Amino acid sequence: MVIQSRGSSSGTRAHVPERDSSKGGEPNVQQQKRRPPSRDNARYLHSAALRRLSKTSQWRRALETLDTLIKEGFKPHQKDFSCVLKAMANCGQYADAMALLDRMRTVDGIMPDVICYMHAIAACGEAGAHDWALVLLGDLKEHGEPDVQVYNAAIAACAKASACINAAATQGSQWKSALHLLREMKKAEPPLPLHRPAYNAMLKALAGAGQWGPAIGLLTEMCEDKGAPDPDNFSLSIAMDACTIGNRPDLALRLFDDARGAEGWLPAESVDIVCYGTALKACAVLSTREAAISGRHRKEGERGGAAAGEGVEVELGEGGQRAKDLLLEMTAGPKRLQPNAIAYSCAISALGAAGSCSEIERVREQMATAGVSLTPAGYTSLIAAYAQASAWNSAVAALAEMQALGLKANVICYTSAIDACARAGQYIPALGLLQDMIQRGIAPNQMTFGAAIRACAESHQWQVALQLLSDMETGATTALESIPELFESAAETASEAHQPAASEPPVVSSAAAASQDNAKEGEGAHALPTSTSTHRAAVTMAKPLTPAKDRNPVPPGAVFRPIKPDLVCYSAALNACSRVSEWGHTLALLETAKAAGVKMSVRVMSTIIAACARDGQGATARGLLEDMPEMGLTPTLFCYMNALRACAAEGLQWDADDLIGSMEAKGIAVDKERLTAAVAQAP
Template structure:
């Protein structure tokens, strides 16, 4: 009997030792698995930041049986940066992954960045169904969706979602400066300047401080609405947020209002803020001066411009036409032919300068270049041609030339 008990004790001890050894082995295996997952996740994040999303995606294909939601989220983050939202959606085929709100938020943001806003909206609804315990990721999804609606020019949808967010309901995160800026930008694209300015003034009472994005979008809204006075007023109210984008939008608005003095004042503002004007700045300012017939100011600005493009070169020719500087207009047009392909909008000011200066021979010679430049005369060209024909002594030859067009 004692021997039987002793044998039973030995057997039980062996089982206990075997069970302890098995548990220890399982713990070691789980530890190795966690270390591997951390390494894979860190590698996926690094690859994503480097723009190597294909290599990041390949990490999941190496050991698919060990897929982990953190690793998948890191890979989806890489796909989000690459706007490869289709591949990210495929990773949500597993039910377990669709229950992770952080992963849903990352994929939702990726869809929104790819302008696949309907898929993003579906994911946002799925995220809300989880009773969203991570406001930070939910806010990222909402902002990405607002940005998508901005680019898709669906401002009513953006305005409605922002309204839901401002009601501070549990299902929606509170809007931040990115939320407001995206909706203001969407309203600016649609020239809905009253609502854009209304949102800008709502930000401070909502404990959201406007920034350069908000101001730039609001000024652009004023530009689209031909409200140049309001654009300049915004720059005065928030001078600390003035950047080149906002000032360029104000310059464009000033051009619509023919306010060349204010346009030059904005150049002085850029100088005080150590901002370097770009081609957009010079083009808007020169166009504004031309519309005000201040061609001297326009040419002075052109001397300061470090580069040129077709629009700016055309504005320069227009200034020469206004100033009856036919020789300078002709020189600029000839130089233009060597550096870029002129269009009919660039041809007309040069042709008009020659016609106004009664340089009939040069005007008709220039007219003969149209077929070689692959240009077709428009209404402005034909009016100038008729004026040249009416005043030129070579009217018979000019009529023959006219018939060619």
């Protein structure tokens, strides 16, 4: 028989499969697969759809497909259920996954296998419900033997829960559960093979809880134990992250150095960019800690009047210097790695905490040369770095640059910029930024208002500080209504103080200049100087960032969600009042805070008592000192000495024996000779 091919008019003979005489003349199955009957074909299509949906997050469609398969009279298999469970695991639907497991046993009469349990446990891990993952693991132990993949999924669930925001609510039990599971794998009979993913998941659980000690021990076990897998770059990075989160960045950097050393287990040429990024993150934390200890941060005015980043060289410290060296090592090392945006952001954070704006500008120039652009998170780090370096003008300019490039600023960006203004005592730009974020629809939080109130306190604007505190609770913007007049006055003052030449261009960094080239003219984009030396330019940058013609006036009444002031806000307002000797408002505000349920801290009370000593408010200082035990606070030696100075300045008598007895009763170490001499000097 001659068979013509479809679409061909010639008589070319088509291929006909050979017949197998041993099977009754039927075509050979190996040569041409038989087409399944229609019912089998429907079963095949349903299974294929389930396999396809298991790779997505469309768990509802997968469940509907499973129900359709059952309604058409097909008996479901374990693989069908595992596909649905896998789709649920992809989006963390752990409650539905557990319900489906129960349905398998009670309704469909199918016992879930290890793979089904693994996907259900993975769903719990994706949702951060590590406790339910452990429940499922225990249920599997009663019906069968969990394998390596199930244990890995359970450990990963503990690791993910350990990194959640609410991990502290469970008192850090996640990493302990993960460690117990890892030890259980080693003690199993026969012992389960320990793979690197299980160890890395365990390290991740320890890192989420900041448990740097067990993390280092586990990394050491991977290096020395023959039964444990060898660590890799990811293992080192997670262990370093555990040290950094646990506030031991020095140990993180030591791990990094030891692993790459002459006797280290990781060749220098195999270190990847992830490890370098984690090391730079440790440098940022180390630099911040060094700055907090040494009190390196100062206002720009205390640097001889020069603006930050303009030829002002500061000591970088270990954290800042290591960040600078690591960037150089990445680009000039054996692998010549190109730092990414995350690595550059961490380096900028470290240099900002070190107080060096000039080094930040050098890093930004390197980024411009390498063609690396900052992400929104990178700009957040940049603004915070300028704030830590007390460079308020550069911080505001970075915020303007971010928005000119079309990146959306969030509340953290604005809060960091306002904090930079507060550090420099620039309350007018701080209020302008607060107004701008409200009009852009970005809701301020307690930290935002706390920074704005602190800016007013630094500028001795106690009335504005109290008004901001009141506006927080009402959602009004009364304190911001006079901003246009304040900007005009500041601009006039700056214009009279500085008259630059008509041809003098603003000083702009190369990175900001590149950003300006990308911004189109006529779209309301502002000039973006990031290293200006004139106060006039700084005030110009700090003006509200939206063009005046596009701005709507601040509507009366509530324009944002009312916020309850916290300790930070009250302490800043108390500081604003006590700085200008407004003791009536200070004491009234203190009573308001107590009535609102805000517990004062020893530091806040100590600052107020120190202000009493400065102004000679002896009675007030002694009253505050006596009120501290009622607030649940124990006065320190510093509080007592300042109260004594205040009484001496006001001419009040204070018996030395009574004072010493009161301090000893509260468990305060007393230098009796020194204190007696100080009391004797008082009138």
